[in-house]
Amino acid sequence: MDLLEVKDLHVSYGLSKILHGVSLSVKPGELISLVGRNGVGKSTTMRGIMGLTAPKSGSILWKGQEIRGRKPHVNAKDGIGFVPEDRRIFSGLSVAENLDVAKLPASEGQQLWDEDRVFSFFPDLKQFKDRKGGLLSGGQQQMLTLGRTLMGNPELLLLDEPSEGLAPLIVADIAEKIRELKAAGFSIILAEQNLDFVLSLSDRCYVLEKGAVVYSGTAQELRDNHEVQDKYLHI
């Protein structure tokens, strides 16, 4: 059974329709990615799944149960972890405090993420434990946003543009961390514009254009399909 199944999702902001029937699915332990240019609805899809932007119609099945219209905090407690784009940490709280506010008990059968485990996963963060979040570098903030979401012990991670605005070396670090998380059994949805980053990590890819899925296939299939790449991904 799919861990998450999204069927025909429609989302509007006010009068402007952003998503015109997006469908996708994630199996346990799978890493799928949403690719496409800026403004095609990658973030909106994630916000819709998380409950941050209420979908107009369609269906979101989480472990077979309909969760469309559920509040974000309920989804977070039920194992869906959202890592927003541009690293939205709490700048007035220290690193340790940022982790503390996001602490949620694990559902059964999962290894518990706590402060120690986050610090051993991101050793860089440990030395800045008491530093205010706003004083961290971009890469450290990205680690903190990810670590903070892990404190909620999710089963599915929604990663929105984790490579955005980071130096290539840091991007490689983040990619390695995502690979480790996948190996640890996390199911992951990754939204990205950076195609190399996506292809090196994903099992399957969904290409979005104007709020709809225009192509889906394995990472290898997308790598070989230059027609789709030229039409929807290259600038």
Add this chain to the structure above:
Amino acid sequence: MTNRFQIYVLLVAFALLLILPFIGSRYSVELATQILIFGLLATSLNILVGYLGAASFGHAAFFAIGGYACAYFLTTLGWPLVVSMIGAVLLTALASLVIGFFCVRLNEIYFSMLTLAFSMLVWAVALKWKPVTGGDDGFVGVAVPEYLSNYFTFFLFTLGVVTISMIVLMIIGNSTMGRVFIAIRENQTRASFLGVNVRRMRLIAFVIAGTFAGIAGTLLALYVRGMYPETAFWSQSGHILIMVLLGGMHAFIGPFLGASALTLLEVTIGQYTEYWQVFVGVILVIVVLAAPEGIFGLVRSVTKRLGGQKDDDA
């Protein structure tokens, strides 16, 4: 929002206050009593303003409910002091739960306006419910027990109650809950997708703030030996808000400093002129413009410059 520096300040203040009744005049002890009560009141409001980021314009309502309830239980019903105080505080907690239930649904100015509306409702009840509150004349003659009826013992009693309340508030502020309040102040959406039930946490903060304002209210009723409708009036709420802003809302001890400074200013300038409010107003404008983080922010930046310490506070 609390650090070692602030804890030292509090300890020194506590030590000075503890010896004050043995060396100070009756006037200074009574003034200190008043400062303690308003210091606690301002600190309770700061749970909403400084931590949660929700400016209540109606905090005086809970101050008044606590005071009237304590006066009524103690005098009209003849309950013992401790039972009256606990009863009054529980009633205030219940009132803040009911009022908060509606208020926390709104944000920003809408939240502030609704708190203002509820406080005016409380004021109207205090004014019109004569059999219980004494109406416009106020509740005169609170039956303060014999052992608290001199300024010396009442000061020590107030110091004890306020100290315990401040310690509890500090523990709350430094707990995960206090950090969640700050997270909500920074960004509600962000807090919500990390699993925080924002509305429920806002209600909890509202009840905590109201309850401690109620404790301050019971002390006021005993101190003044009466309660008057003006206690719930909107200008009183504004007064508390000014204490918070004057002292600095981003430090735990800021509001307490603000309450001390404002009370002392009013009393001192009031000795020279009946137009003291003009002078207090001018001083406030200067402080707010020159030190947006309040008196605490000003003190902190001076001690930092002198000591060359690194930035470690909120």
